[in-house]
Amino acid sequence: MPDSGVLTAGLQPTAVSAEARIRPRWVSPLLRRILLVNALPLALLLAALLYLDQYQNGLLQAEVTTLREQARIYAGALGEAAVREDDPDNPKLVPDQARPLLRRLTEPTPNAQARLYAPDGQIVADSRVREGAGGAVATEPLPPAVDRGFLLGTIGRIYDRILSFLPHGGEVPLLDTGPSAAGLDWQPDVREELRLTGSNQSREMPPYIRRTQENRLLVTVAEPVLRNRHSVGIVLLTREAREVDDSLLAVRLSILALFTLALGLTVMLSWYLSLTIARPILRLAGAAAGMREGSGRSGEMPEGLLARRDEIGELAHALSESARALWARMDAIERFAADVAHEIKNPLSSIRSAIETLRRIEDPEKQRRLLAIIAEDVGRLDRLISDISDASRIDAELSRVATERVDVAPILSTLAEINEATRGESGPHVELAAPDGRLVVQGVEDRLVQVLRNLIGNAQSFSPPNGRISLRARETGNVVELSVEDEGPGIPESKLEHIFDRFYSERPQGERFGQHSGLGLSISRQIVEALKGRISAENRRDERGRVIGARFVVRLPKG
Template identity: 65%
Template sequence: MPDGAALSKQAGQADTAGQSSTPALPPRRRFASPFLRRILLVNALPLALLVIGLLYLDQYQNGLMDADISALREQARIYAGALGESAVQAGSGDHPVLTQDLARPLLYRLTDPTPFAQARLFGPDGNIVADSQVREGAGGAIVTEPLPPPANGGTVSNLVSWFYDHLLAWAPSAGGIPVRQLDKSDGADWQPDLKAVLALRGNDTGQEVPPYIRRTTDGRLLVTVAEPVTHDNQTVGMILLTHDARRVDQAVLSVRISILGLFFVALVLTVLLSWYLAQTIARPILRLAIAAQEMREGHGRTGAVPASLLERGDEISTLARALSDSATALWGRMDAIERFAADVSHEIKNPLTSMRSAIETLRRVEDTNQARNNLLAIMADDVVRLDRLITDISDASRVDAEISRAAPERLDIVAMLGALADIDDATRLPGAPIVAAAEMKPGLGVAAVEGRLVQVLGNLIGNARSFSPPSGRIELSALETADGMVEIAVADEGPGIPEGKLEDVFERFYSERPQGESFGKHSGLGLSISKQIIEALNGRIRAENRHDETGRVLGARFVITLPKA
């Protein structure tokens, strides 16, 4: 049988062997916590802002376009009304016709206050009558006035426009007014060709002609509306009014720049918050993992967890304290196992040494039957002692594992104590101490494991019986305390416990037996196992002496305190 040092050495070798097959750091686990929600919120914030900005921009742009088209259509209606009243003369068959000499100067004057607009007047046959950008110069020459150059917002504006155009190409379309993209084959003319004019004119059913919106190759956003020119409820022509909607582009550009600014601010905040979370969450958890690894490898006992993590006052601090407490409990358990192994080795050596001495003596005895019988009796007692010792050691080693697997349940302690008293009364021999249950509050319950609690009470009753005088009384009682606990007491009428030994009686292999009892009948583990069971059930056990008014010892009493159920 190896001693405590040998067992510790073997445990260390086993741990070293296990290091090669276990990971260096504990595996990651999935968990839901405020940390995870914070990280998700911070990471989703920039994307949410960007998506909201895109939707808001699309609605904003459509609203501006609708307002611009409405204003342009009203302006075209005013032009058409003025031309229908002032630029029409009677034609053949008294049909009114547009007169070019009257229409041109009037059209010039109407469009003169709006440099970013162009008006073209067509007759009923589709031929152009007047164009506000084509004028007669000196000597009768026809001069086409240059159009205002497209708006140029600079390098930053161009970059923003390029970025948004490519970004919106990947985003889902929210609908709105369709815009035609012109290419080089369409030319740089502001107006559609004659076929487009006829298409804009429609079928003269009185329905409003839809607007024609396009973006030229040089970046201009052009809007054209068509309105009929009427005189005496007769259509005499069609006016096409084209407007450079650069104000829409400028307003949208300013919103784009605002969204990009907000995006970059959110991006900076995300980086800063991510760094903060990494410093306050990820890094401390890594430090805890390193501390756990060091404790696992045996480089640290208590104090391996950094003190700064224990003093944080948040969830990380709770985790650090739990890890530190677990390490302390684990090392305490390992120390207890080492001491237990040493005590077991020492206790087992005593009967083995006695048996070896008896065997060696037996070999030297020649014909004395009495001496041989005495030696054989000693060996038989040592074998019984070994059997009892090994049985109690096995029981003690299984207590924690069994209780950890069994969930505590509510037990009626009054009924249990009454049943134990009845069983003892039915099996009691004549002259043996009497076990009786005192008057108790009915229905008093405790949270415990039934089999193990019965074992503890049986140990205490057996211990009290061995110290009680013949026909003495062993009283079982239970009462509820003010702090929500239940105290269970086993009192006897024996000689009591020496005052300096009230705590020692729970030590492993300690034995304070009554006078006249043969040596070796008890292993000294009964009360130690009882204390181990009660503490595993979140309770306490203590020993005390009973005294009368004069201070004389009336007997011993063991008190168990368990949570009330």
């Protein structure tokens, strides 16, 4: 009967391995969620700020253009109707004509104030100053500033401060909110401006945009008053850009609402990530801690985690399988240790009994027989320890060594030739039946040779004198099937599975006890299963159903 026994690792081949499930992905579901949460609010805020900047610049540019055209009309009208030409080379403004004309020009624009300055910087006319009866002078203020409330005013100031740090184009100057923007009394350096425009009359004076302490947005432009290509003064036109403020307020409120929405989405998505990532990871950590403490010996994970179809689910499956494999291996080690202790105890008990008997007898013949028994038991212990060491080393070795493509055809041919060359006078013949060509499997060559030698040696033990051992190989689908057949007594039907158990041994009649450790077939199964294959045993029968030998079949994945 075949020699058997193996140190099982507890790792049975599965339909889909953990490595097959965990496949790399260019864009995983988890990565998409993280990118969405991090990029969406930032993108919304960036787009809002840029949009507001461009929108405000456009509004201010339109306001400056309109106001400059209006100032040019004023300057042209004053140059034609309020200038005296006593000296064609030195025309002069006529204040009495300029004042009513400037007031009438400004009347359609209630939010505007126009001032006319002489070349020496002295003010000549102001559209907001009127002379009453008896020479009294009355100043009409601009309409009061619109009260937008503390919150809206604060929002506007914050936006203006933020936009002051952003890059701007050169078409529109930045807002001035400092001390120089305190009120309506700003005026240009009239003499310098007249000098520059006199040397280059195509030059435009830059606009001046400011926000006062009363939160008024004021736009001021200056245009020279020309007569016969001579500058006789400067018109300073200032207007409160309430339309710009109203438009900006509407946009800012929209942005604030959008920001609130983005913030809400961020909070909800963060909470969602917490539910789908952080908490499941904590549950995985708790399950792992339970396994460490022994409460999760079965290696089971919460069903909710195993049902997930993302990386968390894959991790849960991997941890569950790893835990089951670890506990199975630990159980196998415990069983192996118990079996080893039991198997070693038998020869040790025999040796101790022989030594105790040897001390009490004086017959030389009996002493020699007892010494022979001790020698046999020591040899048995040596073989047993060697096989145990080999069985313990195989699993660790196969876990470190990478499999490779191995052609088993030359291995089978070499083993057949060696057995034929070394067989005894009445030893069994080894016959090879394999197709021509290569039979490539995924494995480790040295360990495959060990499996085949174990099976051939087992067949030789049970073959009758001058019997026949057949080595067969063939491809079936995605596997290569190797079989070793003998003409021995076969295997008892109740022992077909147990022959692969550790230390199981049922030897042929007449063989001396203790010549085999019972680990040969066990080691063979350990190697085959570590290579993702399967090994099985069955009886060969003739046409009448009688057992005519045993057959061991090894199936390995094709390389």
